[in-house]
Amino acid sequence: MRRQLDGSALSQENRRLQRDLSHARQQLEGSAAAENLQAARLEIYVRGEKVAELERLLAKANDRRVQLHRVHERTVDKLDAANRIVQELRRVLGSLR
Structure with missing residues (x-):
């Protein structure tokens, strides 16, 4: 009879430890998931x-x-204006010759 009680108590303790282990694993997995x-x-x-x-x-x-x-557009505009002036000066110089 004592052996049966010891066996039953051991079996219950084993189940309790298994539950505790499972719970601890779940907590660790939850902690790892939270950390991730x-x-x-x-x-x-x-x-x-x-x-x-x-x-x-x-x-x-x-x-x-x-x-x-x-800036590029302004530069092009200024160059165009300068080019027109040069062309006009060449025309005037050409007519003076």
């Missing part, structure tokens, strides 16, 4: 910051491109 989620959120935040910085740089580059285009 936190790492993923941090990675998303860092990448978002990088994207925002790249967008700012792109906006600056586009502004600069627009400025350079305006």
Whole structure:
């Protein structure tokens, strides 16, 4: 009879330990999942910051491109005006000869 009780008690203790082990594994898996989620959120935040910085740089580059285009147009306009003056001076000089 004592052996049966000991066997039954051992069996119950074994089941309790198995449940505790299973619960501990679930907690560890949950902790690992939470840690992975936190790492993923941090990675998303860092990448978002990088994207925002790249967008700012792109906006600056586009502004600069627009400025350079305006400068180019003004330069071309001035060169065209200077060319017309040179052509007119050549015409006048040619008529004086």
